[in-house]
Amino acid sequence: MQRFFKPLRALGLGLLLGAAPLAAAHGEKNHADKDPTLFSGLESGAGKTVLAFHRALREGDQQTVMDALADAVVIFEGGGVERSASEYAGHHLPADMAFLKQMNITQRELQVREQGDLAYAYGRAQVQGEFKGKALDLQSMETLVLARTGDGWKIVHVHWSSK
Template sequence: MLPAILLAPGRLRLIGLVSLGLIGWAHPARVESAGGFDDPIATVNQFRAALQDGNPAHVLAPLASDVLIYEAGEQQASRDEYAAHHLKADIAFLATVYVDVLGQTGHVDGNTAWVTTRSRLVSREADPRPPATVAETIVLRRVAANWQIVHVHWSSSSAGDAP
């Protein structure tokens, strides 16, 4: 029970505003930058947009040379390996689906950040594939004023998969 002094008109509203302010302060802001890779979530969103747009140079730009990518049980251990072996397939696949971001959050701890995103993929054409839910975890490292992607982990399940 709150003391009567705190329940006085105007005081409760102030307590609520202060509480909301503290909640906002405790969680990282999700502010997208206008350009560049100066915000972790913006960096991840620009990376995803480049994949969806089919632009290999823009896909590779935020990746560290030693990026480690896990996808469907496979591993690419560098930007060059990803470019040579899996990038084209990812671009081709994303051209066939609509991507609906279900949720995204991020956290910064010094020069390290991570962003998690859940998306739903639905086929663009009459396709027997059921919609899929994708969980994405991306770890970033701050280099000077920019964020580089150092690890990507994608996993998915289709609507037909058992829980």
């Protein structure tokens, strides 16, 4: 796995800007009527992994979420960091899935770019709904970095933010 993290430096810190808590989790939902230039790369191998990850988060499918994540994934969310898939599964994943099930998510942009054995995805979404008695209307942003492995594309870094 170490060989996948070295090339991340080449992508630069600008790539790791930011993304949506609980993400623009996202997905392909509600983007058919949007500008097609804001949605690209979804048919690629990395794009399919991103879409499966988004769908699984929304549907509460923990196994598919875990299958999409590298064991050593690093997740930046809500000002915190989780440094493995198992740490995420034991902490924020159940809450993220519960939250997303209650939200209406309109994906505004989702682009995936493959560059050799690395890929990145970035997206923006409108997240609306009620959670724990509070009405929410959030703009969420997401950046994902993926690495091609013997088991297909795996997400090695997630950065979610919203306002």
